[in-house]
Amino acid sequence: MPDGGHDPSHEETTMTSPGHLPDSGPDLSPGHFSGRSLAELGRDLRDGRTTATALAEHALDAVARLDPVLNAFAAVDAGRALAAARQADHELRAGRDRGPLHGVPVGVKEIITVAGLPATMGSRHFAGHVPATDAACVRGLRRAGAVVVGMTRTHEFAYGPTGDRSAGGPSRNPRDPARMSGGSSGGSAVAVAAGMVPLALGTDTGGSVRIPAALCGTAGFKPAHGAIPADGVFPLSTTLDHVGLLAGTAQDCLTAYLALVPGGVQPSAEAPAVGWLDPLDLFRCDPRVVATARAALTAGTGPAGEVRLPPGAVDDMREAFTAIQGSEAAAVHAERLAEAPELFDPEVLDRLRTAAEVPGWRYVRALKARSRLAEDVGKLFGRHDVLALPTVPLTAPLLQQRAAELDGATVRVRDALLALTSPWNLLGLPALTVPAGTVDGLPVGLQLVCRPGREHLLFTTATLCAVPGQNPSIGEPHVVA
Numbered sequence: 001m002p003d004g005g006h007d008p009s010h011e012e013t014t015m016t017s018p019g020h021l022p023d024s025g026p027d028l029s030p031g032h033f034s035g036r037s038l039a040e041l042g043r044d045l046r047d048g049r050t051t052a053t054a055l056a057e058h059a060l061d062a063v064a065r066l067d068p069v070l071n072a073f074a075a076v077d078a079g080r081a082l083a084a085a086r087q088a089d090h091e092l093r094a095g096r097d098r099g100p101l102h103g104v105p106v107g108v109k110e111i112i113t114v115a116g117l118p119a120t121m122g123s124r125h126f127a128g129h130v131p132a133t134d135a136a137c138v139r140g141l142r143r144a145g146a147v148v149v150g151m152t153r154t155h156e157f158a159y160g161p162t163g164d165r166s167a168g169g170p171s172r173n174p175r176d177p178a179r180m181s182g183g184s185s186g187g188s189a190v191a192v193a194a195g196m197v198p199l200a201l202g203t204d205t206g207g208s209v210r211i212p213a214a215l216c217g218t219a220g221f222k223p224a225h226g227a228i229p230a231d232g233v234f235p236l237s238t239t240l241d242h243v244g245l246l247a248g249t250a251q252d253c254l255t256a257y258l259a260l261v262p263g264g265v266q267p268s269a270e271a272p273a274v275g276w277l278d279p280l281d282l283f284r285c286d287p288r289v290v291a292t293a294r295a296a297l298t299a300g301t302g303p304a305g306e307v308r309l310p311p312g313a314v315d316d317m318r319e320a321f322t323a324i325q326g327s328e329a330a331a332v333h334a335e336r337l338a339e340a341p342e343l344f345d346p347e348v349l350d351r352l353r354t355a356a357e358v359p360g361w362r363y364v365r366a367l368k369a370r371s372r373l374a375e376d377v378g379k380l381f382g383r384h385d386v387l388a389l390p391t392v393p394l395t396a397p398l399l400q401q402r403a404a405e406l407d408g409a410t411v412r413v414r415d416a417l418l419a420l421t422s423p424w425n426l427l428g429l430p431a432l433t434v435p436a437g438t439v440d441g442l443p444v445g446l447q448l449v450c451r452p453g454r455e456h457l458l459f460t461t462a463t464l465c466a467v468p469g470q471n472p473s474i475g476e477p478h479v480v481a
Contacts, residue, residue, distance in 0.1 A: 026069055030174075031062030033105075034195030038252045041198060042100050046092070052103025052147060056085035059105035059149045062196040070172045072190035074110045075118045076150035081105065084147045091145070098145030101259045106141060107191045107200035110151040111158050111234040112243070114138050117148075121234050122156040122166035124343040125336055135232025137201060137243050137260060144259040149197055152187030156348045158203055158236045159329060160184055161211050161417040164399050165345045172399070173216055175442055179396040182212030182417065188246045189216040199256050200246045205236045206325065207392075207421025209244035210433040214391035214445025217435050219462070220246045221253040224452035225428035228260055237328035239367075240321070240425045250434050250462035265455040272457035275307035275384035277449075282314055283419030284406040285393035292444040293390040296436035300465030307387060310376045316369055317377075321426045323366035326355030374427050378451070385457040391433040391445030392417055420447060430455050434462045 032055075033041075044050045060078050067073050088103035108114055111121050113131035120126045134142065141148065153171045155163050163186025164170035171186035173179040174194040181190050185202030189212030192200050202209040204222040213220025221244055228243035235241055245260075247253045257264055276294060279285050297304055330337070333352055341349055380387060397404055397413050404413050424431040429449050436446035446465060450458045 027065060028069065028174075028177075031066060031195030032058035033062075033192075033198040033248070035248070036198060037249060038100055038104060038198060038247070038255050041104060042102075045103055046097070052085040052088035052092070053082065055103060056081050056105055056147050056149070059197050062194070063149065063191075066194050066196060069177055070174060070190050070194055071169050072152055072171055072187040072194065072196060073107065073149075074120060074122070074151045074153050074168050074187065077114075077117055077148060080116070081147050081149045084142075088145055088147060098143070099259055100255050101141065101199070102145030104146050104199060105149045105197045106146045107149055107152040107188055107197045108138060108141075109185050109188050109200070109202045110154050111203060112138060112201055113232045113234075114148055114151065117151050119151065119234070120167060121158070122154040122168060123345075124167045125340065127167070131232075133232065136229035138232070140228075140260040141201070146199070152185070152191055152200055152202075154187065155184035155208075156345045157234070157333070158184040158205060158208060159348050159351060161207060161414055162397075163187075163212060165347050167345070170399055173396050175217060175396065178398060179442070180215070180399050180401070182215035182392075182396065184208040185244075185246065186212045189213050189218055189220070192216075192218045192246050192248060198248060199252065202244050202246050203230075203233060203236075204242045204244045204425065205240045206321065206418045206425050209242075209246060210391050210421050210431060210445065210447060211417050213246050214433045214447075215396040215443060217438075217443030218246055218248060219250045219253050219435070220244060220433045221250070221257060222424070222431045223257065223261070223264070223455070224430050227264060227430075227452075228257075235328075235332050237325040239328065240325055242425065249466065250432060250459055253432065254459045265459065268456045268460075270457065270460075272301070272385040272461045273383065274301050274304045274386045274388055274461055275380070276304040277307045277309070277380075277387045277389040279389045279393060279420055281309050282389075282423070283393050283416060284409055284411060285390065286395070286406060286439065288439045289390050289393060289395065289444050292437040292439055293388075293446045296446050296465050296467050297388050301461060304388060305384075307380055307384060309380075313373060313376060317373055317423045317426055320366040320369045320373065321422050323358050323362040324370070324426070326358045327360075327363040330356040330358070370426055377423075377427060381451050381454075385450060385454055386461045387449045388461070389420055389447050389449075390436075391420060391447040393420060395439050395442035395444065424449050428452070430458055432458050432462055434465060435467050436465070437467055
């Protein structure tokens with residue numbers, strides 16, 4: 001008999017409560033999908049060892065058990081998830097197989113609209129907002145047969161890399177619930193890392209897929225700009241926003257991407273030429289994080305040659321990114337800033353007010369600088385197919401922590417989290433993070449970057465660098481240095 005055992009009382013749409021740490025020890029063992037690939041789930045489904053309904057039940061049971069602590073989900077759509085799963089089972093029995101996502105439970109970040117489900121953007125401004133239509137990427141998931149379980153938490157309006165500023169409370173890192181998930185797609189990363197679902201959608205404007213994926217120990221893929229349509233996604237910064245994917249492995253990210261963008265990656269036996277981009281050119285780093293990421297790369301590809309950014313590029317990229325993101329975010333929220341500023345989280349409000357002060361001439365110059373920087377940095381790909389570096393320069397900070405010690409200096413946590421990821425949003429380049437190991441029991445990510453059209457080499461490199469055994473128990477004890 002296929003596995004199952006779901007409580008029928010879940011069959012309704014529910015809003016979840018902010019996560020908290022209970023006084024007694026709850027069962028925080030990973031959910032059913034921890035360590036299970038999409039390929040394995042697909043084989044079990046097609047060989048009759050499980051059903052789509054059973055997979056949906058596993059997801060709903062894991063959310064019910066784990067989310068009171070981890071707070072990955074803003075809303076759960078149990079009734080429609082089970083109905084979609086039963087339909088997926090019916091189609092398989094009738095000989096209709098939609099592909100590798102058929103019957104697979106997924107989470108969707110709450111700034112991506114799903115018809116009939118609350119989309120609060122993590123903000124009191126949109127309390128009670130329920131869209132009537134699906135975003136384009138959600139329609140793509142449904143065409144591929146995926147089963148939407150619910151909406152995952154976001155940092156308010158996706159404007160922050162920490163994941164702990166939301167009207168619904170912070171999402172919590174499964175490796176240590178006292179630590180931040182990263183953001184802004186923190187709920188999606190937590191849901192995958194904790195085994196609640198095997199796949200989730202996120203968005204990435206400055207690193208918002210890759211940062212939480214790295215801090216929580218999953219894979220996260222930001223395609224080239226516009227590769228996955230952003231129609232129906234609430235904007236943060238329209239020329240920097242990307243829709244991305246979070247899954248347990250790079251291969252699962254690729255599988256899901258190809259289901260949404262058929263032909264988006266061309267198969268090839270070509271061997272990648274990989275260069276190591278010195279992360280210290282971009283920001284101060286924990287040397288243990290750098291060593292762990294580089295060791296994962298070396299173990300997979302052999303020693304990689306050093307790559308350095310062009311002189312002045314780092315400061316120019318930082319200035320351009322800040323001006324573009326700030327100007328575009330302020331434009332999105334101008335009316336809300338003027339009419340109801342009290343509904344924003346204070347930290348997000350402060351960032352938006354600062355962003356609104358960016359003069360128009362800085363924005364225009366930043367757009368021009370981006371074109372020049374794309375050409376200058378693009379020359380690094382003349383000798384290398386893939387650039388590699390850590391995804392973030394530190395391990396997951398504590399919730400609400402806003403300063404950290406890095407290599408003998410005090411830095412702002414927000415600046416540190418964005419430093420190694422935001423350049424690739426500015427330049428619109430595909431970027432992938434994969435688990436590289438741990439430091440003091442906390443995950444470290446290896447980031448891989450390529451030119452558009454060379455994504456096959458990105459995933460080839462990731463496969464070579466795969467680190468085994470990256471699914472320890474939630475809250476596995478560790479010693480913080």
